[in-house]
Amino acid sequence: MKKEKMYGALLFLLFTLALLITPSSAVDTLSPNDFKLQSFSKTVDFFDFTRAYAASHDMTPPPANWHANLYLAYVNVGGFQLFFSGLINITAEQGALTIPVQSFLEHYKTPNGKDVLTSSSFIMLLAFNDTASSRYPDSPDIHDNLYASFSLGLDLTSIYGNSTKPALSSKTTITPLTPSDGNLTWEWGMRYTNLTAVWWRIFINPLNPRFEVLPVAIATYEELTFTYKLTLNPDDNTARLTANYVIGRMTNLWLFRWMLVVPIVTHYNSTGTYQLNGTKISDETIYQYLERQHIKMSIVLFQNSLVLDYTTESTFNNKDVTDAEEDVSNGAISTEAGNEKIFEANFATKKKYYLYNYTADDTETTSAEYDAVTRTAPRLGYARNPLFSMHVALLKYVPLIVAYIDPPLYQKAKDHMLNMTYADYFYLISYPKYSGFKVKHDPTYTAYAEITLPTSGLPNLLRLIVFGGIITAVVVGVVLGTVFVLKRRGSKTQSVQPLTPPITTT
Numbered sequence: 420m421k422k423e424k425m426y427g428a429l430l431f432l433l434f435t436l437a438l439l440i441t442p443s444s445a446v447d448t449l450s451p452n453d454f455k456l457q458s459f460s461k462t463v464d465f466f467d468f469t470r471a472y473a474a475s476h477d478m479t480p481p482p483a484n485w486h487a488n489l490y491l492a493y494v495n496v497g498g499f500q501l502f503f504s505g506l507i508n509i510t511a512e513q514g515a516l517t518i519p520v521q522s523f524l525e526h527y528k529t530p531n532g533k534d535v536l537t538s539s540s541f542i543m544l545l546a547f548n549d550t551a552s553s554r555y556p557d558s559p560d561i562h563d564n565l566y567a568s569f570s571l572g573l574d575l576t577s578i579y580g581n582s583t584k585p586a587l588s589s590k591t592t593i594t595p596l597t598p599s600d601g602n603l604t605w606e607w608g609m610r611y612t613n614l615t616a617v618w619w620r621i622f623i624n625p626l627n628p629r630f631e632v633l634p635v636a637i638a639t640y641e642e643l644t645f646t647y648k649l650t651l652n653p654d655d656n657t658a659r660l661t662a663n664y665v666i667g668r669m670t671n672l673w674l675f676r677w678m679l680v681v682p683i684v685t686h687y688n689s690t691g692t693y694q695l696n697g698t699k700i701s702d703e704t705i706y707q708y709l710e711r712q713h714i715k716m717s718i719v720l721f722q723n724s725l726v727l728d729y730t731t732e733s734t735f736n737n738k739d740v741t742d743a744e745e746d747v748s749n750g751a752i753s754t755e756a757g758n759e760k761i762f763e764a765n766f767a768t769k770k771k772y773y774l775y776n777y778t779a780d781d782t783e784t785t786s787a788e789y790d791a792v793t794r795t796a797p798r799l800g801y802a803r804n805p806l807f808s809m810h811v812a813l814l815k816y817v818p819l820i821v822a823y824i825d826p827p828l829y830q831k832a833k834d835h836m837l838n839m840t841y842a843d844y845f846y847l848i849s850y851p852k853y854s855g856f857k858v859k860h861d862p863t864y865t866a867y868a869e870i871t872l873p874t875s876g877l878p879n880l881l882r883l884i885v886f887g888g889i890i891t892a893v894v895v896g897v898v899l900g901t902v903f904v905l906k907r908r909g910s911k912t913q914s915v916q917p918l919t920p921p922i923t924t925t
Contacts (some may be wrong), residue, residue: 447461447463448468449463453493454493454820454823455495457602458605459493460490460493460595460596462489462490462491462507463488464487464488465491465504465813466486468819472822485509485812487506487510488508489506490505490609491504492596492607494596496602496870497871498528499525499527500525501605501658502523503524503647504523504817505519505520505609505645506519506520506521506813509812509813517591517614518569519541520542521609522541522817523538524536524820524821524836524837525537525658527869527870529867529868530656530868531759533727533729533756533759533761534728534825535724535726536724536821536828536832536836537722537754537761537866538837539662539720540721540722540723541662541719542801542807543567543569543719544616544643544716544719545565545566545568545716547559547564547715547717548714548715549715555744555792557851558792558794558847559715559849560744560796564620565622565623566635567618567621568616568638569619590613591611591612592609594606603650604648605649608644608647611642612667613640613641614642614643615637615639617634617637624800625797625798628801628802628805630804633675633680634675636674636675637673638671638673639669640668640669641667641670642667643666644667645663646662647663648660656867657865657867659863659864659865660863660864660866661769661862661863663860663861665858666716666718666859668775668777669705669709670688670689671686671705672708674687688705689704690704691703691704706777706854706855706856709854709855714853715849715851716849717848717849717850718847719801720845720847720848721798721801721846722762722846723836723841723843724761725828725831725832726761727827727828729757731755731756731761733843733844734752734753734755735750735753736750740752740795740843740844741842741843742797742798742844743795743797744796746792747794747795747846748767748790748792748794749766749770750765750766751763751765751766751767762866765862766791769861770790771791772791772858773788774852774853775859776856777857787852789850791860793846793848793849795847796846798839802838802839807839810839811838814837821833
């Protein structure tokens with residue numbers, strides 16, 4: 420037991436030192452000309468891009484040894500632009516941290532001509548259980564026990580030997596951007612498998628946001644999957660994005676009781692409860708334990724918006740939701756500027772989530788439906804919590820791409836967009852019935868955009884030039900007269916981004 424305690428202490432020392440592992444490497448580069456294309460889908464070291472930008476614009480770049488490998492997807496159709504970024508890992512060369520941060524920026528003009536930039540960001544999984552003083556049952560609040568999740572990657576063989584150990588080595592599979600329906604529909608996604616999360620106790624009091632330094636548990640999941648479907652509708656001037664979240668079944672849980680700085684470890688899985696050396700303690704499974712502790716699962720997201728020359732307001736039932744605590748499960752949060760609706764996050768259309776009970780059906784082909792609970796929350800308990808320093812370090816650079824999408828908006832966006840402190844609102848989607856089983860859910864986001872997408876012919880080419888910039892390509896099968904007109908106008912057709920097979924990184 421003394422040796423196991425020593426190993427446990429060493430394990431958490433390694434966590435503190437940011438882990439000695441080899442991070443995944445980016446495979447592509449990002450250039451300003453990419454944003455003139457109709458679409459692209461690639462994996463890049465985003466900090467390399469920001470360092471190059473900073474060098475030419477007299478800005479402070481990220482440190483030279485910082486790397487952020489992101490999957491990027493971009494759509495530029497009919498005056499509507501969407502830029503998606505999903506984190507594979509972030510590293511300072513001494514190790515890598517895999518945080519499933521997902522964000523998307525949307526830029527468009529409203530039917531009344533307002534210049535709009537919005538962003539939505541997923542920042543973490545948050546486990547919780549209600550207490551006797553809970554203010555909002557089935558939704559994490561300031562009085563509940565809250566546990567924030569971060570995923571790490573590390574080969575622990577040298578520490579644990581042949582003993583059962585956390586397999587801290589996640590894999591990310593990318594689904595490239597794919598168009599259909601005449602470029603009116605776009606789909607893409609990311610799937611994290613063998614996801615290993617370290618859980619910290621977190622406190623979200625806006626006056627004293629903090630977390631406990633010593634972790635409380637390590638858990639492994641089969642997956643955490645994000646799939647997105649963007650549907651452009653020129654007829655009703657909308658761009659709807661459906662975000663599908665799958666939280667895979669929890670397979671292992673290592674729970675820690677601390678003796679000063681030395682942990683005593685209890686391991687739960689689907690067959691029972693064990694000591695760290697593999698000795699079985701009881702028949703209580705991981706699912707029975709989570710049910711007995713009333714552990715529930717939730718996700719934390721936040722929303723930003725900017726409109727050139729206008730202020731924005733986000734409301735639910737005519738109540739301002741910024742820093743408010745409102746149950747929005749049965750409706751939508753509407754964001755307006757100058758009395759015009761510019762964006763909507765709707766939770767009522769897909770209020771149900773699906774739970775796959777592994778103990779009743781180990782094939783996970785059947786599911787039960789339950790009501791998700793969605794509630795807004797004060798910003799500063801999350802935005803100023805030191806646990807999110809890595810999120811802040813990454814997200815503050817993402818708005819640089821706005822300089823290429825809409826330069827006038829960039830000056831306004833660079834300090835506020837994707838900044839948690841200036842979020843329009845934070846919202847928590849919780850899944851009260853959980854027990855560690857697989858969860859599937861899909862809220863819908865709607866941008867109210869003027870989408871000008873002709874069906875065919877010369878007007879279509881001209882509009883692509885207006886909205887996409889001057890893009891290099893070759894026109895095949897066009898009559899000489901049309902070619903002559905196009906040349907006189909200096910027009911060139913849009914190049915088509917080739918689709919690539921799924922990319923897997925480890």
